[in-house]
Amino acid sequence: MIKLVLSDLDSTLIWQDDHTVTPFALDAIHRLQAAGVHFVPCTGRIYRDLPTMFAGDMSACATAVTSNGQLVYLDGELVEKVPLAREALLAVADELSGVADAYLVVEYGGEKVAVGADLGFVLAHPDNFWHVESALPDVPEEPCYKANVRVVGSFERCQEVAASLSRTCPSLDFVCPMPGTPHIDLTPRGFGKDHGGDFLMSRLGLTPDEVCCFGDAENDLAVLRHYPHSVAVANAVPAVLEAARWHIGPAREESVAQALLDIAEATAAGRMPKFMR
Numbered sequence: 001m002i003k004l005v006l007s008d009l010d011s012t013l014i015w016q017d018d019h020t021v022t023p024f025a026l027d028a029i030h031r032l033q034a035a036g037v038h039f040v041p042c043t044g045r046i047y048r049d050l051p052t053m054f055a056g057d058m059s060a061c062a063t064a065v066t067s068n069g070q071l072v073y074l075d076g077e078l079v080e081k082v083p084l085a086r087e088a089l090l091a092v093a094d095e096l097s098g099v100a101d102a103y104l105v106v107e108y109g110g111e112k113v114a115v116g117a118d119l120g121f122v123l124a125h126p127d128n129f130w131h132v133e134s135a136l137p138d139v140p141e142e143p144c145y146k147a148n149v150r151v152v153g154s155f156e157r158c159q160e161v162a163a164s165l166s167r168t169c170p171s172l173d174f175v176c177p178m179p180g181t182p183h184i185d186l187t188p189r190g191f192g193k194d195h196g197g198d199f200l201m202s203r204l205g206l207t208p209d210e211v212c213c214f215g216d217a218e219n220d221l222a223v224l225r226h227y228p229h230s231v232a233v234a235n236a237v238p239a240v241l242e243a244a245r246w247h248i249g250p251a252r253e254e255s256v257a258q259a260l261l262d263i264a265e266a267t268a269a270g271r272m273p274k275f276m277r
Contacts, residue, residue, distance in 0.1 A: 001267045006042035006197050006213040008220050015251040025257040029060045035264040042193050044068045065196030067146045068187050072196040080199045083143035088171045095168050101153050102161050107146040128152045151182040158182035177219035192222025
């Protein structure tokens with residue numbers, strides 16, 4: 001039976017332009033929880049974003065894997081944190097110093113800051129540097145749990161920058177998480193959302209075959225390749241469709257919410273969900 005659900009948010013559970021769950025999806029989460037199944041947002045986003053995305057319903061997001069697994073919350077308490085090495089971030093900033101269309105963005109205390117950037121350039125491109133309103137000449141000393149590279153250009157250009165950084169900064173992974181959106185997530189090399197999933201699985205006393213995960217983009221591959229009950233939405237990128245064991249409809253058809261209802265019914269009845277048969 002499924003006892004733990006790890007779900008990506010954007011373009012997986014959530015499809016609306018305002019990046020919030022629908023009432024139908026929220027009801028599905030509540031029914032899942034009532035059946036004794038732990039629901040966990042498993043996202044590259046930071047925890048601060050979740051209350052708004054879940055319409056203020058903290059019961060739906062109190063347990064969460066955020067920052068691509070670097071920060072893990074259990075019942076609203078931060079229980080695991082894995083920082084990015086400052087030396088690695090300095091190396092990225094140095095590599096980007098000669099790149100005109102990309103900057104490192106780090107987050108500290110809820111503020112997103114561009115490193116070594118022309119602030120005028122940043123403010124002139126708000127669609128690329130959303131919520132970035134300040135710049136620093138260097139990477140701060142304090143621990144960083146969320147960083148990415150923002151690229152002003154096409155998604156293809158974003159992939160080029162990610163590939164170049166992967167060659168020159170081997171201690172980090174560089175993933176373009178959202179198809180069509182030119183930004184690159186940074187994580188420690190070989191590290192992903194599966195770290196947070198395993199941390200919660202251990203804390204809850206569960207086994208991998210009791211875990212189900214949903215995703216659509218490249219930053220979901222770590223969990224989809226790690227757990228046997230992996231699920232891709234129909235709008236997922238090709239690598240995710242190939243990696244997932246199970247496939248459901250697109251995010252816009254509330255396919256994940258429908259699957260959550262299936263899991264809730266199945267777990268309450270002591271069996272596996274219908275979509276996994």
